[in-house]
Amino acid sequence: MPKDFLEGARDQYDVVVIGTGLAGMTAANILGRAGYSVLLLEQHYKLGGMATWFKRPGGHIFDISLHGFPVGMIKSCRRYWTAEIADSIVKLKNIRFDNPQFSLTTSFDRVDFTRLLTEQFGASANKIDEFFDTARSMNFYDDQATTTGHLFQKFFPDRTDIWRLLMEPITYANGSTLEDPALTYGIVFSNFMSKGVYTYQGGTDQLVERMTAEMRRNGVDIRIKCDAEKIFVKSDRVVGVQVNGREIKTRAVVSNANLKQTMFRLVGAEHFDKTFADEAEQVRLNNSSTQVYMGLNADERIDEETGDLLFSSTAPEFRTDLLLSRDITSRTYSFYYPRTRPEGRPRCLIVSSTNANYSDWSELSDEDYELSKQDLIEKTLDHIERYVPKIRERLDHVEAATPRTFRHYTKHVMGASFGTKFEGLAVSRSLPEQIRGLYHAGSVGIIMSGWLGAINYGVIVANDVDAMLMKAAGASSPPPENTPARE
Numbered sequence: 001m002p003k004d005f006l007e008g009a010r011d012q013y014d015v016v017v018i019g020t021g022l023a024g025m026t027a028a029n030i031l032g033r034a035g036y037s038v039l040l041l042e043q044h045y046k047l048g049g050m051a052t053w054f055k056r057p058g059g060h061i062f063d064i065s066l067h068g069f070p071v072g073m074i075k076s077c078r079r080y081w082t083a084e085i086a087d088s089i090v091k092l093k094n095i096r097f098d099n100p101q102f103s104l105t106t107s108f109d110r111v112d113f114t115r116l117l118t119e120q121f122g123a124s125a126n127k128i129d130e131f132f133d134t135a136r137s138m139n140f141y142d143d144q145a146t147t148t149g150h151l152f153q154k155f156f157p158d159r160t161d162i163w164r165l166l167m168e169p170i171t172y173a174n175g176s177t178l179e180d181p182a183l184t185y186g187i188v189f190s191n192f193m194s195k196g197v198y199t200y201q202g203g204t205d206q207l208v209e210r211m212t213a214e215m216r217r218n219g220v221d222i223r224i225k226c227d228a229e230k231i232f233v234k235s236d237r238v239v240g241v242q243v244n245g246r247e248i249k250t251r252a253v254v255s256n257a258n259l260k261q262t263m264f265r266l267v268g269a270e271h272f273d274k275t276f277a278d279e280a281e282q283v284r285l286n287n288s289s290t291q292v293y294m295g296l297n298a299d300e301r302i303d304e305e306t307g308d309l310l311f312s313s314t315a316p317e318f319r320t321d322l323l324l325s326r327d328i329t330s331r332t333y334s335f336y337y338p339r340t341r342p343e344g345r346p347r348c349l350i351v352s353s354t355n356a357n358y359s360d361w362s363e364l365s366d367e368d369y370e371l372s373k374q375d376l377i378e379k380t381l382d383h384i385e386r387y388v389p390k391i392r393e394r395l396d397h398v399e400a401a402t403p404r405t406f407r408h409y410t411k412h413v414m415g416a417s418f419g420t421k422f423e424g425l426a427v428s429r430s431l432p433e434q435i436r437g438l439y440h441a442g443s444v445g446i447i448m449s450g451w452l453g454a455i456n457y458g459v460i461v462a463n464d465v466d467a468m469l470m471k472a473a474g475a476s477s478p479p480p481e482n483t484p485a486r487e
């Protein structure tokens with residue numbers, strides 16, 4: 001008989017959370033801690049969503065999305081997770097850029113960027129200050145007509161080298177482009193510029209293990225291999241979910257699944273106002289990614305001066321279409337030294353990431369798909385030679401992931417790495433106005449994607465759910481301080 005992954009589950013919960021990405025787990029943890037009965041469902045056999053890892057023989061543990069996040073993670077993790085998790089967050093030392101326009105190493109904060117922009121790029125100190133202040137003052141309700149390209153042109157006219165320095169990492173961090181509204185750039189850029197780029201020492205596996213333990217302490221009922229098939233709605237209210245063929249009653253659902261999947265597959269377009277559903281149809285998905293994972297032989301070491309993060313490109317200038325092209329010119333390398341997992345086996349690993357279009361991979365036959373993956377690997381190895389000489393001789397393991405891989409493991413429509421573009425946020429936030437008890441928490445562009453954005457969005461939505469359930473029970477709203485601050 002097949003295993004029943006819902007064995008012992010109750011027939012009714014206060015809240016059902018669908019998906020164990022960072023937003024889903026954070027919402028579940030806060031609601032569990034607040035005393036609600038919470039069922040957390042994950043279709044995969046592992047928790048974490050995109051915050052994941054995999055092991056390969058030879059002691060290699062590859063992280064998929066542990067490349068860098070802003071300092072705000074420390075505060076958010078301390079407040080909504082544990083001190084132990086917060087204390088494991090450390091700053092990356094060297095961020096490198098190497099392209100035909102410039103080569104440099106930076107600590108990636110405002111002070112160092114100001115130094116570089118004045119000394120190496122010859123920009124005026126006043127303009128730089130003005131630019132930083134403008135980016136810092138942006139928020140979601142700002143004018144959305146000004147694009148990032150306009151913003152750069154205003155402060156640094158025709159200085160495509162400066163644009164590249166300012167833009168390349170943010171495109172990598174949230175998929176935004178020169179053509180997107182400036183605020184999609186300004187908010188994320190300012191978050192990073194406050195203190196640089198941080199990582200979790202111990203690896204994603206340890207982080208997710210600690211988060212799982214904390215959720216259990218808070219009474220969250222966690223179920224893997226549980227695919228939510230349907231969210232039931234009656235008289236414009238959530239009444240339950242169907243999971244692995246079983247119906248479970250609830251008054252509140254937090255879906256961490258892709259926004260479009262939530263609306264059109266789990267709920268059904270017929271339950272929303274037509275204009276709202278039409279608006280949601282128009283929401284653009286973010287692009288996907290390819291990655292190449294390289295594990296060096298056990299005794300091989302890479303000089304740490306090589307950097308922690310390296311934005312490398314052979315394109316003459318920064319261009320969005322080039323970033324997404326199958327003909328790859330830009331790669332972001334993450335170097336993992338033995339200090340990434342101080343308690344693990346000492347290994348040096350490299351992950352090369354590129355933005356990619358789902359359509360370039362989705363239609364390939366199985367044979368062409370395998371050939372394309374092999375080609376991606378070979379070209380990456382050719383390219384990285386310049387930073388890690390004799391890489392092929394030193395390599396113990398190499399493999400690649402594509403948009404198809406990301407779709408397979410997380411069910412994100414078109415393998416989107418960062419959910420939807422920024423317009424998804426307004427739709428995501430409006431769901432409870434359409435259907436009482438229906439919430440979405442997950443990557444929707446700008447500040448609400450990436451590790452920090454996803455965690456903070458989980459907090460915000462948990463507060464909304466708490467307020468709704470308390471109101472239904474006749475109590476007052478939750479204390480306002482339970483909202484993540486912007487870094």
Ligand SMILES: Cc1cc2nc3c(=O)[nH]c(=O)nc-3n(C[C@H](O)[C@H](O)[C@H](O)COP(=O)(O)OP(=O)(O)OC[C@H]3O[C@@H](n4cnc5c(N)ncnc54)[C@H](O)[C@@H]3O)c2cc1C
Binds near residue numbers: 048227450
């Ligand atoms: C290649 C790559 C590199 C990245 N690098 C960085 C980085 O360096 N820094 C950074 O901050 N961010 C990075 N990110 C982005 C970051 O990982 C994500 O934004 C974040 O982890 C997303 O969290 P989330 O809560 O939106 O959910 P997701 O991680 O998208 O998880 C959604 C979960 O829902 C589950 N699910 C979906 N449908 C169902 C269903 N019907 N029933 C049950 N479960 C379901 C999925 O299996 C999944 O576990 C990267 C992402 C990728 C792909």
